[in-house]
Amino acid sequence: MGWNSWNHFGCNISEKTILSAAEALVNTGLKGVGYEYVIIDDCWHAPSRDNITRVPLADPIKFPSGIKHLADAIHSLGLKFGIYSDAGTNTCGGRFGSLGFEDIDAKTYAEWGIDYLKYDNCFNDGQSGSQELSYARYAAMASALQVTGRPIHYAICNWGEDQPWEWAGGIANSWRISGDIYDVFTGYNRLCPCEDLRNCTNFGHHCSVTRILDWAAPLHEYAGPVKGWNDLDMLEVGNGNMTHDEYVSHFSMWALLKSPLILGNDLTRMSRDTLSIITNKEIIAINQDDLGLPARRLFKAVNGEDKGTFQVWLGSLSTGDLVLAxxxxxxxxxxxxxxFAELGLPHHSYTAYDLWAKQDGGYWGRSHGINGIDRLVLHLRPHQTTVWRLRPDDLGLILQQEAGK
Structure with a gap:
């Protein structure tokens, strides 16, 4: 959990921009609910590397005190610090990349006190198009980071090219599954053209929330505490182009799918509404649950009506509870x-808690019914998501039986 500069600021960043975001994480209470990483994205770089040593250099105008000084300041706030580079000759913003410079860059990042590396995929010199090529390129940086001896969260950002969920778990902590997110909820933007990630040659950008969800749906089996995490890209909550219900849905589904919760808004200019969404402790608890299993999409339409209109997702939690969205x-x-029978739930009855209304959701069950019948009547606004935490009423008995074995 943390914050990244790209979605709101793009290349318009500076030492002040990053430090102000770090201070806002603390002052707004975001640090207190789990947000801990402050990540500089693209464009922190000087025009070129050092001519003699070839070490990476920061832009002397944007970061006059240097990256090490900034890292120290962020660490002093009790936060962790992240940086961006690219597994190519150049970054997506046209700055120098790390391809061929993995060892010296990793060593420098460790000396600066970096805790997180987002590693992009632009200008990759043709070293993609097969899992072997992509693996070798990203494994080079993984090995270089390991040699430093510093624990650095390694976040691969190759947009789902060459199916990283099948190979990145052995070298990285997380991997992007799609092209770049855009601050829109639904639609298939022409700049985000792929229908099937496995056969995609142009991953694009400006991907909507629902587009990314469609790509993430079949990948739940690849993620977990030991395997690593499917990264659905950074959050757009608070950037202004979606409605309240759309941002709630966006935040909810990223949490249920165990995607890293990396904020992308201006933390120094947040509305109360934005803050209330991103600090929902019950939703964050779903994301951070120790079991770490992403929710599964049970189906995308209900009773055959308007294909794609409704999506029903179900996840398991370490407490024995379930989460239903x-x-x-x-x-x-x-x-x-x-x-109720459509959900295939393992127990007969549950008590439900609505994680957004923050109220008792009723008593559900095949034996006892929901409001007297075995069904849930749903009234949802456009692009609204409702999320319940379900506790089996017979869980206590089950735990006692397990303890007695």
């Missing part, structure tokens, strides 16, 4: 009935 991806108010 229902998303209305249509642009209109929608009412439907969800039969």
């Amino acid at each position: 229902v998303l209305n991806a249509s642009t209109r108010n929608y009412t439907t009935t969800l039969e």
Whole structure:
């Protein structure tokens, strides 16, 4: 969990921009609910490396005190510090990349006190198009980071090219599964053209929230505490182009799918509404649950109505509880009935808690029914997601039985 400069500021960053964000994490209470990384994205670089040593240099105008000084200041706030580079000759913003300079860059990052590296995929010199090529390129930096002896979270950002979920778990902590997110909720933007990630040759950018969810849906089995994490890209909450319900849905689904929760808004100019969304402790707890299993999409339509209108997701938690989310991806108010038996839940009855309304969601069950019947009647606004935490009423008995074995 943390914050990254790119979604809001792009290349318009400076020492003041980054330090102000770090201070805001503390002053707004975000640090207190788990946000700990402050990450500089692209464009921190000087025009070139050092002519003699070839070490990476920071832009002397944007970062006059240097990266090490900035890292020390962020660490003094009890936070961790991240940086960006690229597994190519240049970064996506046209600065120098790390391809061929992995050892010296990793060593420098460790000396600066870096705790997190986002590693991009632009200008990769043709070293992609197969899992072997991509693996070798990203493994080179993984090995260089390991040699430094400093624990640095390694976040691969190759947009899902060459299916990193199948090979990155052995070398990285997380991997991007799609092209860059854009501050829109739904739609298939022409700049984000791929229907099937496995056959994609142009991953693009300006990807909507629902587009990324479609790509993430079949990948839940690849992620977990030992394997690593599917990264659905940084959060857009608070950047202004989506509605309240859309941002709630965005934040909820990123949390349920165990994607890293990396904020991308201006932390120094947040509305109360934005802050209330990104500090929902119950939703954050789902994301940070020790079991670490991403939710599964049970189905994308209910009773065959308006294919894609409703998405139903179910996840398991370390406590034995379940988390259930229902998303209305249509642009209109929608009412439907969800039969309890359709969910295939392992227990007969549950007590439910609504994680956004923050209230008792009722008593659900095949034996006792929901409001007297075995079904849930849903009334959802356009692009609204409702999320419940379900506790099996017979969980206490089950735990006692397990303890007695």
